[in-house]
Amino acid sequence: MQKPKKVLVLGSGSLKIGEAGEFDYSGSQCLKALREEGIETILVNPNIATIQTSEGMADKIYFLPVTPYFVEKVIEKEKPDGIMLSFGGQTALNCGVALADSGVFDKHNVKVLGTQIDAIKNTEDRELFVKKLTEINLKVPESEAVNSVEQAAEAARKLKYPVMLRVAYALGGQGSGVALNEEELINKAKRAFAYSSQVLVEKYLGGWKEVEYEVVRDAYDNCITVCNMENFDPMGIHTGESIVVAPSQTLTNNEYHKLREISIKVIRHLGIVGECNIQFALDPNSEDYRIIEVNARLSRSSALASKATGYPLAFVAAKLALGYSLIELENMITKVTKSCFEPALDYIVVKIPRWDLQKFKYVSFEIGSEMKSVGEVMAIGRKFEEAIQKAIRMLGINLHGLVGNNLKFEDVERELSKPTDKRILAIAEAIKNDISIDSIHELTKIDRWFLYKIKNVVETEKELLKFDINNIPRELIKLAKQQGFSDFQIAKLLFKGSNSSMEDKLIQVRNLRKQHKILPVVKQIDTLAAEYPAKTNYLYLTYNGEEDDIEASNQNSIIVLGSGAYRIGSSVEFDWCCVNAVFALKKLGYSATMINCNPETVSTDYDVCDKLYFEELSFERVLDIYEKEKPLGIIVSMGGQIPNNLAMRLYRQDVKILGTNPLSIDSAENRHKFSAKLDSLNIDQPEWIEAKSIEEAHKFAENVEYPVLIRPSYVLSGAAMGIASDKKELEQYLQKASDVSKEHPVVVSKFITDAKEIEIDAVAQNGNVVIYAISEHIENAGVHSGDATMVLPPQYTYLETVRKIKETTKQIAKSLKISGPFNIQYIAKDNQIKVIECNLRASRSFPFVSKVTKYNFIDMATKAMLGIDIKGKYNTLDLDYVGVKAPQFSFSRLHGADPVLSVEMASTGEVACLGNDLNEAFLKSLLSVGFIMPNSNVLLSTGPVKSKAYLLESIRKLAEMGFKLYATEGTAKFLEQSEIKTTILHWPLGKKEPNALTYLQERKIDLVINIPKSLEEEELTNDYLIRRRAVDFNIPLLTNAQITKLFIESIYKKKIEELEVKSWGEY
């Protein structure tokens, strides 16, 4: 075995729908595995918020786009002798295939480690794939690979409708869909060909069971299947959109092992070394099967399988790629057995996807063959009922389990047959409405076994309703807890409609069950179902057991609360904060205990913390663990808003919260209190009121003059936020806001137009600010900070403004006696600043500021909370380079969603790049989020006169650079006056040719600049149609005036070839 000396690892870039945090986990494990071998590691990944791009993970880190161009540059510079392609999702795989095809690896003598390019192609190219599997007499769905819409229609006629369209080399089922007839097929095929030149038309297997296997093979032909998983939602719904259980529940021994054997045949025949995922369709009425797909790389499913079993798939896959055999690697969990085995589970795992569809305008809530979910949670239990109820709560969308929610379905049966993100709850509702299990099965095709289990929960709910807190039998409480009911659910059912606060009631239930000694027990995940003693501290809680596996309490332990499901507004950046807090605690000699429920994270990796509870981040569960662990304290400020929201509730139960006092957190979160505080400190803020009625809000708005901003307290990522420019919009938003947060007031404030937004991320100790970083937004205020392009250090902000921000921040920190991380957002206009938000926790931008300034803010914040002196001089303003953080949107996956920026956050991920100046860093980050540089044709509609004027000189530059300009009527006329020649394209609703839509559809446009105009309905529709068509046809789109200006300035000044290839350490 000849090990490489220097290995290049490709990351997956920004988080997007279909490619999310799981690749931080797999990349990090890969790097660990390589470093353990003494191999020098180079990482290319522009996702600055990941753990893999942290100090000490790789020897050199390049915050550059994972594209053939830049990766080749890195190869030329670093001269690695090996490359890993399977740890960075589809992005890395596609990049690797392109580099291999263009001969780059051969030219530079770079060896592809693990699965070879040929094998990758055999899995990615649908035609080759089908051919390959047919060679060994395995069954794939009848299908035909086609290269045009006409061919697709013909293939569909032959196969007979319904058919499924699949796109080669695509991610998360992008562009795929079911077509019931020719019209649907033609529409879908057109869109599919926007992503790839090859499309597969396939016999649709809707209703078959969907089963996956995670298979591992070493270079000596040893094969194991680490895990199998069964989709609760049968074929027709993408596995990323499905509820998934592990191991399979409704398969017999024959079925399980038949598919297992086929999996092994496939991995051998394809010659995969490392890990792959195989998806099967299994006939629900026989043992007939079809192989749907093989992913020759680490995947979302493999991350899930890894967390579900405790088997470190990515770590092992990396070692196998170096040439180890499975029997040479020890079982990292037991430390006494080997990696060559198949985990035996003694629990059930349930994964549920997390969607955020309500954040988008016009988007469809139906789920299907394309992925729309943005994250997922995983729950562990010893009953299906227990696990699924836990999982539903873990989603963090105010659901309490299968029952006990305030949800109404207008048409339950429709909800069953046309699934949306709420189908699981509709099933419970249907059972409650006495719809038979057989009918539900007919409508959903979900296996009856799952439905019966849901029925058990509904039955218990009925039973609970018969009692109250004084007469409920002990056995019923126990049964309910064993079926995963929370204290809240039980309280709600026992107290019926009574009016006192739920908090008191659930505490009463909690006390009652503690009196009855109904307590959860701690169980280990040990990969061998207790057959061998395990050293693992990978834990979960269950009521289906009698004894704890481990001695829980540890005198020196500190609990860090994780961030839960990735969602819009809270993703890998908070995991970075949690992991860094854990590292800091470990370095200081504490035993770090993590609570989190997200299988995509690094914080839930087997060797990151001293103890991991894969559990709900709920008040009840955190208290359960706190009472068992008896830690020194809990850190609530690293995992974003979920743990932050628990601070006060835990504090009231005498839980020791480390860092800033929860009373201070409350006075920053509660707008009323916070505003009063600012007033008392004489700090300016936009005028606001607490709106109790629409009239009151309207009166206020008239007073301060529209537009106004509406926002509920205690929410993250601007859920239900909006800017209203008239009374009608105000009414709409207030309605939406009241749905989100009932217990906290809705705030209406004056919205200041044309202002800059500036953020400060800082760490204070005992009220003194120790370190801070000031970043400015490129976009004017009005774009959510999570969607904004951030620049550090600020390039456009006056020194006077910076000074004022510093001073004001110090005042606030002192007044709130902050100890730990915090973030304040300001708006600045004419050197006047106003505070718009303050969070006494780590913010989304902490990894960005930490990595750009090279001071680990989280490490310092953790020390600050523990009372370790961190005073010092830290320079964060005067840097010789610039960092730019750019958002990643996933609009293309959200059918119908309007791809425009607003106060409601819409991006799913982010990247950040460094450059010698703003233009360089900006272009790199833009390329990193998949922006394709335009070659010639640009379509302009530059919005209101103000932005038309603002962009005039920029557009002149575009013309000067030789771009051919197209414009909609108004814009064309405006430009003509300034002697810029354009070709007019008519508005979509004008139905006249040449029409903007036609040009987009025919892909005659390389770049769309569409600045939203007024909010008048027709024009909005016109603009919307252009924006949406651009997204659907994968054409770059700019919708913000400031970004457009910076973009044109940047390409005017810099060519792509001039962007420097420098590692983080070189800045």
Place this chain on the structure above:
Amino acid sequence: MDRDRDVNLILENGYEFKGFSFGAEHSVSGEIVFSTGMVGYPESLTDPSYKGQILVLTYPLIGNYGVPGKDIENNLLRNFESDKIQVQALVISDYSFEYSHWNAKKSLAEWLKEENIPAIYGIDTRKLTKLLREKGAMLGKIVFDEDIGFYDPNIVDVVKEVTIKEPIIYNENDGNKKIVVVDCGIKNNIIRNLIKRNLTVIRVPYDYDFLRQFFDGLIISNGPGDPKMCKETIHNIGRAMKHNIPTFGICLGNQLMALAADGDTYKLKYGHRSQNQPCILNGTKRCFITTQNHGFAVDMKSLSDEWQEFFVNANDGTNEGIRHKTKPFFSIQFHAESTPGPYDTEFLFDEFVKMLK
């Protein structure tokens, strides 16, 4: 609330586990063993190697896909490993009262009751498993109305209870090679595997003097209990070896072959019962995932130089098979016939066929 009858599982060291009954309701006793396989309860429950044992399944959710019908193929039940449930009793955590599968004919509870086998759910099977792991295999009993003593299947000749009484011939065909299969409690899939390879199977009782007839090869089957109880079988295997008859032993068959070759066996602390045991083909880097169900093992050191270790357990280094250096004898401790479990080592039947002249 409707409740099933409370019932206790009592261990010989006095530990008690409280659960609910979902099988037949009569007191029963046996050796308590755990299996970590996640699928295949119809196969496991009918595996004669479990004779005399109370089986604990560590996978908590059981009964999900019901129990298949009694279809017959080649004179054997297609979906089961013998004609009846062999375990003394079944112990699990969570029973699925409602099942769902196209192939199911009845629920697990109905089947258990039909065959008069007690069963308990609601047990912390993980706690029980850890106890067995730490203290070693133990006797236990399930007590309903009448208390009973502890029954130890390892000190009696349990094989006698599971072997057939008279020889049976399967797949009789003049052109086929003839295989004598010594039934020490054989699983049907061993026979199915031989039939699949066009062999005529002469299944004989464990103490049958098979050398009185002509045949091409010999299979020593799996089975329950302490191998040293099968004196007659060991004696007969020894005689067959003298005739250089190609012989393939499986599980108990491995131990019996070792004993016939003057080797020794010993009782493992709590045995191997699972579908995920890694076995290394000795001297290579090849490793196979196997199904296992045994409480005794071969002491490799006790065998003469003529024998070599065939497979070894990657986890604990115990013997997983032996092979004669020059003669056509080999045996394995795991179940090449699987059911339940992975099919990875089914090729050993082909190896056996190759040895037949």
